[in-house]
Amino acid sequence: MSDSPEYQDGPSDEAGIIASCRRLHAAIDTLDQRAARALGVSRNDLRCLHLLENGPVSPSAIGRSLSLTSGSVTVLLDRLEKKDLVRRLPSPDDRRALLIEATAKAWQSLAGIYRPFGEALSNLSSTYGQRRANEAAAILGDIADICVENVPKEK
Numbered sequence: 001m002s003d004s005p006e007y008q009d010g011p012s013d014e015a016g017i018i019a020s021c022r023r024l025h026a027a028i029d030t031l032d033q034r035a036a037r038a039l040g041v042s043r044n045d046l047r048c049l050h051l052l053e054n055g056p057v058s059p060s061a062i063g064r065s066l067s068l069t070s071g072s073v074t075v076l077l078d079r080l081e082k083k084d085l086v087r088r089l090p091s092p093d094d095r096r097a098l099l100i101e102a103t104a105k106a107w108q109s110l111a112g113i114y115r116p117f118g119e120a121l122s123n124l125s126s127t128y129g130q131r132r133a134n135e136a137a138a139i140l141g142d143i144a145d146i147c148v149e150n151v152p153k154e155k
Contacts, residue, residue: 032046034113039085041085042079044076048062048066048086048100049086049110051066052100052102053102056100059074059077062100077100084105085106
């Protein structure tokens with residue numbers, strides 16, 4: 001930790017950390033709600049688009065991630081395809097399977113919505129200095145891991 005008094009090791013304020021996590025969750029939820037509205041899509045539609053950030057995904061993976069039936073995934077994909085936000089592609093590994101990818105229109109639309117947030121976050125982190133920014137990133141990563149590890153298992 002830094003030599004400044006506010007960053008010296010000592011007892012942590014768990015209630016403050018929990019309250020800050022709740023505040024962060026609410027803020028991200030608001031950002032996503034506004035993004036969905038700006039795109040004219042539902043929250044699940046937006047979640048689907050986020051799943052495609054790292055490349056094409058199978059419809060079954062989308063269903064598992066969003067806890068949707070195959071029929072619901074088909075309807076969701078039909079809606080997104082009609083808005084030219086996703087396209088269905090043949091899988092290179094299995095000619096019977098499909099993959100879903102985001103279109104250029106989706107990327108442009110999402111960038112227009114999320115880029116200002118990313119730029120503001122980048123500007124903020126640049127005021128921290130490298131060490132403090134690395135510590136913040138590590139803490140946020142730990143919190144994300146805890147969130148995923150402690151989600152109740154579906155029955």
